[in-house]
Amino acid sequence: MKATRKWILQRLSSLIIAPLIVWFYVSLISLSTKNYSDAVVFFKNPLFAILTIILIFIGFFHARIGLNEIFEDYIHNKKIKDVANILALVSSIIIPVITLFLLIYKI
C-alpha cells in the first residue's frame, strides 16, 4: 500500500470505528453483568450483529496499519519486520472472517 493511501485509510477507518467502539465497549460492560442468553439475544439482533462485524473488520484493518507503522519505526531487522507485518496482515483477515462465521452460524 502506498503511504498516502495508508495515511488516508487510517483516518477514514478511525471515523467509522470511533462511534462503534464506544457503543460496543459499553454494551460489553453491560453484558458482563448479564447471563448467557442475554448475550445471545444481543448478538442475534441483526443490526447489532452487522455493526459488530463492521467494527471487527475495520477495527483490525485500522490496527494493522498502525502496527505496520510501529514495526517500521522500531524493528530494524528487515526479515523480522517482514514477518511481523505478515502476522499483522494475516491476523487482521483471519480473526474478522472467523468472527463473521461465529456470528452467522454459531451464536
Added chain:
Amino acid sequence: MKDNKNPLSPHIQIYRWHISSLLSITHRISGILNFLGLILIFFWLLMLSFEESNYEMFLLIINNFIGQFILIGFTWSMTFHLLSGIRHLVWDMGYGFEIKTANRSGIIVILSSLILTTFFWLFGKGYI
C-alpha cells in the same frame, strides 16, 4: 570549575518528559492495547459460541478483581486512543499547533479519558 549548564536531555534515563512526547508514545501504546482488546472481543464471541457453561465460566473470570482491572484498562486505552486520535485529526486539518494549545489539548485528552472511562463503566453497569 564552572557549572556545566549544557542540557543533558535527551537521554533515555534522564529524559525530561513533555506532554507532547508523553501523549505521542501513549497513543502508540494504547493502540497496541486496543489491538489486544479487539482480540479479547473475538475471544468473548468465541466463548459465547461454545456451550453455556463455558460462557458462564468466562463471565466469572472477567467479573473477578483481575478481570475487571483488565477490562477497565482496555476501556481506558480505548477512550485515550479515541480522544488522542481526535487531537491528531484536528492537527491534520491544520489547527492546534501552538505550543500552549497543544499542551492544553494534551491535558484535556488525559483528563477526559479518565472521566469518560468512569462514565462508560457507570453507564454500562447500569448505575446511571
